[in-house]
Amino acid sequence: MEQVRALVLRAAGINCDVETQYALQLAGAEAQRVHVNRIIENPAMLDLFQIMVIPGGFSYGDDVAAGKILANQLIYHLYDRLNEFIEAGKIVLGICNGFQVLVKTGILGKLNGSDEQQITITYNDSGKFEDRWVYLEPSSKKCIFIEPGQRIYLPIAHGEGKVVFENDGVLERLKTDDRVAFRYVDEDGSFGPFPVNPNGSTDSIAGLCDSTGRVLGLMPHPERFVRFVQHPHWTRLEDKSRADGMTIFNNAVKYVKENFI
Amino acid sequence: MKQWRFEVFSKPGTSGTGGSDVGDEIKELGVYTVQEIQSARVFLIEGDFDEAFAKRIAGELLADRVCEDFHIGRSAAPAGLAKATIIEIHLKSGVTDPVAQSVMTAISDMGKDCQTVRTARKYILFGEINDKQLKKIIRRLSNDCIEVVVIGSDAEPPSPHLAPYELELKTIDITKLNESQLEEVSKKMDLFLNAVEMKTIQDYFKSIGREPTDVELESLAQTWSEHCVHKTLKSSIDFDCDGEKIHFDNLMKDTVFRATKELNKDWCISVFEDNAGVIEFDETDAVCFKVETHNHPSALDPYGGAATGIGGVLRDPMGTGLGAKPIANTDIFCFAEPDKSFDEIPKGILHPKRIAQGVVAGVRDYGNRMGIPTVNGAIFFDDRYLGNPLVFCGNIGIMPRDKCFGKARTGDLVMVIGGRTGRDGIHGATFSSGALTDEHETVFSHAVQIGNAITEKKMLDTILQARQKGLYTAITDCGAGGLSSAVGEMGAQLGAQVELEKVPLKYAGLSYTEIWISEAQERMVVAVKPENLEKISRIFADENVEATIIGKFTDDKKLTLKYKGTQVCQLDMDFLHDGLPKYSRKAVWQSKNLAEPRLEEKENYNEELLSILSTYNVASKEWVIRQYDHEVQGGSVVKPLGGVTNDGPNDAAVVQPKFNSNKGIAIGCGINPFYGDIDPYWMTLAGIDEAVRNVVCVGARPDRIAILDNFCWADCKKEETLGSLVRAAQGCFDGAIAFGTPFISGKDSLNNNFICDDGTEISIPATLLISAMGIVDDVNKCVTIDLKAAGNLLFIVGITKNELGGSHYYKIKDQLGANVPKTDLKKAKVIAEKIYKAIDSGLVASCHDCSEGGLAVAMAEMAFAGGFGIEADLKGLPKSDDCANLGAQLFSESCSRYIIEVEPDRFNDFAKLMLGVPFGQIGKVTKDKNLVIKSGLGRKIVDVSIDSLKEAWQKLLRW
Structure with missing residues (x-):
């Protein structure tokens, strides 16, 4: 394959697909938005892509729980295909609702070797949907999406973003496996309560990767900061090149180029 | 078929779906004996599956094993020391239940089918409560309109199964009735048609020699309702204005529309014709804008009313031309002040705090789910909105310029797409055309509609694909009036025939009339050429959107409805659309005899400034704004909040x-009913000036601003009330002409008065919302209000006059005053143009307009948004001769004023540009974080830290 090809998943209620496609295009990928029904009809189409992104939104209205119905659909129609996709060395990114879906399918929601979901994402401690900007500290060495040491600034917009675990042991294992991708911090890199940690997430976790480092899920929206003017107070900034969200998409495309093309 | 019951509880120690919120809400009711509340989600599922599969449904689908437990069957009342009360809140049968639909889909993904799914909320309250308290709690936790409450551990909810409908053709004998009998028919059927209208209908049926059917009367009532045809605003009016007689043939045509016509802007593509007004965006695309009100439904069911308000207004751009893609929402609300005890609230009215929270939640949930950023809004508080809160929902859409017009043709098929039809929303259009009373809650509960945003989102996704491929010739939304108004409007010039039994229903039992007039949400109608049927059906089916052919457009100019072959309606389109008698009304305006209070000058005004920042109208609305996703779609470049810590107010969104x-x-807006208490004419001009100022402040071109009007008035059958509306309409004409800003769309909502059980009436103040949409050539040049750097100079452009009438300064002193701000129509536009020029030339570091609270409040907001102080001196303030009072200089709300921050080395260029308009340097930006304003003679009359100012501004609505 000559071209980096990314699939942006669509489904009822997914609503960040267009800007996610744009971010991938900016990073140099050929990005296509595809409805989940088409993939269920023809799962072989996944072979055409090296990147799959499950974007943000409210898949199926987040009925029952955020991401739950789409996760259920993927489990019953495409679970093996998704695992093959990952095992083939390809990469998967879940943003906001996409992260919730990846957790609730079990792809990011359990430890290696476990059958049952041990990690979940639930209601913010504030009890409210919140749109605000947060700082993220990268903390995994294996996650291929991360620019090591680079703290990034991105918006969150969710009502259910609190990562919780079945027990403390799960978190310990995740740390040992280097699966904690991003943590919420303040401008100077320190942890803190709300609003630094906007949803009360355990251990300030904002994003998790799988054991391969090639599957990332995160609550903040990198696709909403790919141009300078999307910064919430760009009118007072000097550095007009900032677009923190691009690092995630650039690294994804770079990884594919280095490993597939 | 087995009925399964599932209960899902949060595990102890996890944050559930809001048990603690419920506790707070109960305390707010004055019930302190409830010590603990447990809540559970309940699912009732009918299906042929075994226990093992039921366990899978519970464990894998309904409950999240990490933070929830489940119970199959009814969980026993927990044993405990305190008395426990169990209540379960179910939806009334027939009310849309989106979660139930999703659960059905998910169970079928798991390989089994189920018959029905219903959901409920269960609360277990621990603690002694008496019956009266329980009633109060139930009223708080549930909504009579759409929900039923089951108390105790054994009671079962109502059966979900409804009997099928058997055709029973109803005719109403009216041709022989006298006037009072006709009125009685209208009243009995909730038609809201008056005697003259009923007489006109009677004459029509006499002329065709038969009696009408029920659905014929209902169709006429809907088409002729105030809500649908705006008969008051289109009537001829004899206006007595302080003794001067003025005649309008058609009030709107002679004021609002006339301004647009006279301005004749070549960038207006479609005005007052379609569901939204359309203007040019660039060479290839157009943008359209519509603002609707959803007041009556939001009074009864704040959450559902507001959600369907936003859901409804989204379908306006989607139903404009051949369909636009919604790109931004605006939401403006008027509520009573929320700090009231429950005893102050008359029967039939919900507490204003509950209304505020419910409305915000409704807009949040629908707007966020649709993936449309809610970027602009305002909330205006006044106790006269107690019985009638106002909910204005607006949307802007974008579409290719070659898709701006659609027209159905004879032979096209009538296709209904999206949601199914149910009993929800019956009589919405007619009901919202009358006053609310204390009995509306029960009598008109069926008028409330329930939304399902995902159904609308799916419909939007597929419509845009079908539009792209040119597969339909016209599209419109089913809004007020449902299929009746959608099909009726599309076929007005042609004729249409509909077979009602083909309309997909949510459940059995609907009569042909109910099908026709239901205002069930998320439905649109498209006209499809038969040869495109297969292609377009495929697009909808591919993404699980229901699309059904229900009839065709004909050439007989008749509206014909059939139910299983029986004709139930045949009306002449001409009569339906043009048969409404023309009204002539009288209106009176008498200038009020108001006095200006004499307020002594004070030593300093710190306290006044802090109080104004802490009034409901000025205070930060961050609590609301953060709950809206204002960044989805990635296009929000000037967000509602900005500044160094992202929590200062911005003037307009871009x-x-x-x-x-x-x-x-x-996108900006102007609304200030306090001015209308003095004179709605000046209120209107101030509203237009404010909306224009807002968008100019961020960098919009003043020659590319289009505006919208939304009139919300009380009972316009009263000549004085109508007179105040006429004053406002006159203001619309003068303002639009002076600013060169055409009105492109508008809407009115009248009869916003509430009749209490004791007969007293609460009427809203005259309320006009002006919304503005302005084109920005280059978003990289946009500016915001936050101060940028110490050492920069601060200027004010525009003149400050002794205009405190209706101001917030007077408001905190319980005064109204007389000197309402009077927009200088000669200067206002020139000033706006110069501000734009300065911004476009890069001379402006920050810019903010003076509005509520005047100069002092505007400077305070700029300072704390930027994290800098200001040292200002009123010596440099351009002011009128009668404005010597320092309080007036600080807090006057004179129009057309802007505060501009300029870097010192750009001073010369800026000053040159401002020649010819009043402007003066009033201060400079300081590192020291205090707002200091001197009297002009060296005395400090304001000296407060920006932290205190910000705290005053933020603390009130930190909910």
Whole structure:
């Protein structure tokens, strides 16, 4: 394959697909938005892509729980295909609702070797949907999406973003496996309560990767900061090149180029 | 078929779906004996599956094993020391239940089918409560309109199964009735048609020699309702204005429309014709804007009313031309002040705090789910909105310029797409055309509609694909009036025939009339050429959107309805659309005899400034704004909040709808009913001035601003009330002409008065919302209000006059005053143009307009948004001769004033540009974080830290 090809998943209620496609295009990928029904009809189409992104939104209205119905659909129609996709060395990114879906399918929601979901994402401690900007500290060495040491600034917009675990042991294992991708911090890199940690997430976790480092899920929206003017107070900034969200998409495309093309 | 019951509880120690919120709400009711509340989600599922599969449903689908437990069957009342009360809240049968639909889909993904799914909320309250308290709690936790409450551990909810409908053709004998009998028919059927209208209908049926059917009367009532045809605003009016007689043939045509016509802007593409007004965006695309009100439904069911308000207004751009893609929402609310005890609230009215929270939640949930950023809004508080809160929902959409017009043709098929039809929303259009009373809650509960945003989102996704391929010839939304108004309007010039039994229903039992007039949400109608049927059906089916052919457009100019072959309605389109008798009304305006209070000058005004920042109208609305996703679609480049810590107010929002173009759209609004208490004419001009100022402040071109009107008035059958509306309409004409800003769309909502059980009436103040949409050529040049750097100079442009009438300064002193701000129509536009020029030339570091609270409040907001102090001196303030009072200089709300921050080395260029308009340097930006304003003679009359100012501004609505 000559071209980096990314699939942006669509489904009822997914609503960040267009800007996610744009971010991938900016990073140099050929990005296509595809409805989940088409993939269920023809799962072989996944072979055409090296990147799959499950974007943000409210898949199926987040009925029952955020991401739950789409996760259920993927489990019953495409679970093996998704695992093959990952095992083939390809990469998967879940943003906001996409992260919730990846957790609730079990792809990011359990430890290696476990059958049952041990990690979940639930209601913010504030009890409210919140749109605000947060700082993220990268903390995994294996996650291929991360620019090591680079703290990034991105918006969150969710009502259910609190990562919780079945027990403390799960978190310990995740740390040992280097699966904690991003943590919420303040401008100077320190942890803190709300609003630094906007949803009360355990251990300030904002994003998790799988054991391969090639599957990332995160609550903040990198696709909403790919141009300078999307910064919430760009009118007072000097550095007009900032677009923190691009690092995630650039690294994804770079990884594919280095490993597939 | 087995009925399964599932209960899902949060595990102890996890944050559930809001048990603690419920506790707070109960305390707010004055019930302190409830010590603990447990809540559970309940699912009732009918299906042929075994226990093992039921366990899978519970464990894998309904409950999240990490933070929830489940119970199959009814969980026993927990044993405990305190008395426990169990209540379960179910939806009334027939009310849309989106979660149930999703659960059905998910169970079928798991390989089994189920018959029905219903959901409920269960609360277990621990603690002694008496019956009266329980009633109060139930009223708080549930909504009579849409929900039923089951108390105790054994009671079962109502059966979900409804009997099928058997055709029973109803005719109403009216041709022989006298006037009072006709009125009685209208009243009995909730038609809201008056005697003259009923007589006109009687004459029509006499002329065709038969009696009408029920659905014929209902169709006429709907088409002729105030809500649908705006008969008051289109009537001829004899206006007595302080003794001067003025005649209007058609009030709207002679004021609002006339201004647009006279301005004749070549960038207006479609005005007052379609569901939204359309203007040019760039060479290839157009943008459209519509603002609707959803007041009556929001009074009864704040959450559902507001959600369907936003859901409804989204279908306006979607139903404009051949369909636009919504790109930004605006939401403006008027509520009573929320700090009231429950005893102060008359029967039939919900507490204003509950209304505020419910309305915000409704807009949040629908707007966020649709993936449309809610970027602009305002909330205006006044106790006269107690019985009638106002909910204005607006939307801007974008579409290719060659898709701006659609027209159904004879032979096209009538296709209904999206949601199914149910009993929800019956009589919405007619009901919202009358006053609310204390009995409306029960009598008109069926008028409330329930939304399902995902159904609408799916419909939007597929419509845009079908539009792209040119597969339909016309589209419109089913709004007020449902299929009746959608099909009736599309076929007005042609004729249409509909077979009602083909309309997909949510459940059995609907009569042909109910099908026709239901205002069930998320439905649109498209006209499809038969040869495109297969292609378009495929697009909808591919994404699980229901699309059904229900009839065709004909050429007989008749509306014909059939139910299983029986004709139930045949009306002449001409009579339906043009048969409404023309009204002539009288209106009176008498200038009020008001006095200006004499307020002594004070030593300093710190306290006044802090109080104004802490009034409901001025205080930060961050609590609301953060709950809206204002960044989805990635186009929000000036967000509602900004500044160094992202929590200062911005004047207007700017969205950049196309990734490959730097063009943007600025969105702002103006509303100030206090001015209308003095004179609605000046209120209107101030509203237009404010809306224009807002968008100009961020960088919109003043020669590319289009505006919208939304009139919300009380009972316009009263000549004085109508007179105040006429004053406002006159203001609309004068303002639009002076600013060169055409009105492109508008809407009115009258009869916003509430009749209490004791007969007293609460009427809203005259309320006009002006919304503005301005084109920004290059979003990289946008400016915001936050101060940028110490040492920069501060200027004010525009003149400050002794105009405290209706101001917030007077408000905190319980005064109204007489000197309402009077927009200088000669200067206002020139000033706006110069401000734009300065911004476009890069001379402006920050810019903010003076509005509620005047100069002092505007400077305070700029300072704390930027994290800098200001040292100002009123010596440099351009002011009128009668404005010597320092309080007036600080807090006057004179129009057309802007505060501009300029870097010192750009002073010369800026000053040169401002020649010819009043402007003066009033201060400079300081590192020291205090707002200091001197009297002009060296005395400090304001000296407060920006932290205190910000705290005063933020603390009130930190909910």
